[in-house]
Amino acid sequence: MTSAVSPVANAVVAHSTFNSLRLGRTSQFVVGRLIRFWDSRNIKKNGEFMGITILLLNELDSVIHGFIPANRASHYRPDLKSGSIVKVDRFEVARCAHTYKITEHQFVIRFTPSTRICEVLTDAPVINSEKFMMRRYDHLHVLSNTNLELPDVVGEIRSVQGSDLRNDAATTRVVVRLLIEPDVTVYLSLWDEAASTFRGLLKAGDKTKSVMLVTTVNPKLFGGNMYLNSTPGTRFFFDTNLPDIAEFVSRVGGESSKVFPLVDTLQGIKKKELVSIADLNTFISNSNEQTQEADFFCKARIVGVVHENGWSFVACTGCNRKLERIGTSLSCNRCVTDAVTGVVRFRVELAVDDGNDSATFVFFDKEMTKLTKQDAAVLALDEAANSGEKNIPICLEELTDKEFVFQIRVTPFNFTPNYRTFTVSTITEDIISLTHGKIEEDENILRSNEGDSGLKKAPPSGPYVLGENVGEECGTADPPEIAVTRNNRKRSSKWNAPFL
Known part of the structure; x- marks a missing residue:
């Protein structure tokens, strides 16, 4: 079989420009510098490898992206070298999707089984080393939450925060405060x-x-702050000779050699505080806190049950994880056995309100059983006996308008791209029961400890519903078990492209 990767080309003749390409399979060939490439994965399918995305820059300073499907990736990968000038022919030209655009070109080059790529060593055109799709703040603000583009941004690092920052094997979230305008x-x-x-x-x-x-970030607005979320195509450049960096330093007056602080939150926060719902929202939104672990108390009134995601799930009796339905049977992704048995457990989302702000708190089996004095399995049998109607049990509806003090455990799990839920670990009717007498008065705690926890008071922000995604929710009653399985959660396209 003839290899689709040609020998090194010695010269280039009559190649097409990116702008002259036409839709469909073509006999034309292009020449460009391979400025970057990365593995593209489908976030909706647990990071399934989809192929390789490449960026090509030509002598007219135009950028187009190409895509090598997964079944051809191993064939072409050895010949991909960042910075090399390559010739590509026998490809297909298609339109770019309307979302997650990584170049300003309307077309994409798709590799087919007959596509050839080879490095050009002699008589190559003069091509710049890099080209970026830069966006400033006003444009980023327009793009936020639209998933239309994955732009490039330049800024001055003001601080870096994350857990175990010196361990380059760690992949947990890192938050960088970036000054992008004065x-x-x-x-x-x-x-x-x-x-x-x-x-x-x-x-x-x-x-x-x-x-x-x-490069290649996804702008989002949350809690009044702008977040630039990384993608598989994200890369970092610090060369002060790059025109975009030089322009930023000149325009903003940034200091390219300023030492920035590192905040390593490996140990987390151990102190418990009584906070409002606005404080909890601010804690998640505030980058100075969001990679840390903490327990909080929050006093709120139950407004009602969130019906959308039901009230129960079937858990594995061996590990308490949610069982997956495959055809007519159930399987556990954690327990390696065919003899899987399940039991119905509570997983209830309750809308709560503290008088100024609202949120959705998630309750698992242990606390909901204690609160309702009912067993989820028994309620499920009653539901089945009632012609299988999917109604919310009366004992849950009766919780409406009752006020409790909830202990909330916030971990890095709460800051993954698609899960921003508050999980309740303990419930009581007064703060004294939770703290074993160490906290005397609710309002005194707020006054005496305000400022110690790093939480800033946020203005009322209106209804705020959390915990919309339950597809891979862990089937356990206790936050420590939730933490064990949080790395196995799937990420949805709410924050990142389906595949890049």
Whole structure:
């Protein structure tokens, strides 16, 4: 079989420009510099490998992206070298999707089984080394929460926070406060490989390169703050000779060699505080706190049951994890056995309100059984006996308008791209029961400890519903067990592209 990867080309003749390409399979060929490439994964399918995305830059300073499907990736991967000038022919030209655009070109080059790619070593056109799709704050604000583009951004690092920052094998979230305008700071959220790569840069020990250009980020607005979420295509550049970095330093007055602080939150927060729902929302939104672990008390009134996601699930009796339905049978992704048995457990979302703000708290079996004095399995049998009608049990509806003090455990799990839920670990009718007499008065605690926890009072923000995604919710009653399985959760397209 003839290889689709040609020998090194010695010269280039009559190649097509990116703008002259036409839809469909073509006999034309293009020449460009391979400026970046990365593995594309389907976030909706637990990170399934979809193929390789490449970016090509030509002598007219135009950028187009190409896509190598998964079944051909291993064939082409050895010949992909960032910075090399390559010739590509026998490909298919297709339109770009309307979302998650990574270039300004309307077309994408798709590799087919007959596509050939080879490096050009002689008589190659003069092509710049890099090209970026830069966006400033006003444009980022328009793009936020639309998933239309994954732009590039330049800014000055003001601080870095995360857990185990010197361990480049860690992939948990890293938050970078980035000054992108003279009076505008955004939060760069780095996940997975991007988080690991950035930790590697920190481990190298050079904290003097403070002006950074970061590529292919997904802008989001949450809690009044802008977050730039990393994607598989995110890369970091610090070269002060890059025109975009030089322009930023000149325009904003950024200091390219300013030392920035690192805040390692490996130990987390151990102190418990009585807070409002607004405080909880601020805690998640505030990058100075969001990678830390903490327990909080929150006094609120139950408004009602959130019906959308039901009230129960079938858990594995061996590990308490939610069982997956495959055809007519149930299976456990954790227990390696065919003899899987399940039991119905509570998983209830309750809308709560503290008089100023609202949220949705998630309750698992232990606390909901204690609260309702009912067994989820028995209620499920009653439901089945009632012609299988999917009604919310009366004991849950009767919780409406009751007021409790909830202990909320916040962990890094709460800050994954698609899960922002508050899980209740303990419930009582007064704060004294929760603290074994160590807290005397609710209002005194708020006054005496205000400022100690790092929580800032937020203005009322109206209804705020959390916990919309339950597809892979852990089937356990206790937060420690939830923490064990949080790394196995699937991520939805709410925050990242389906695949990049």
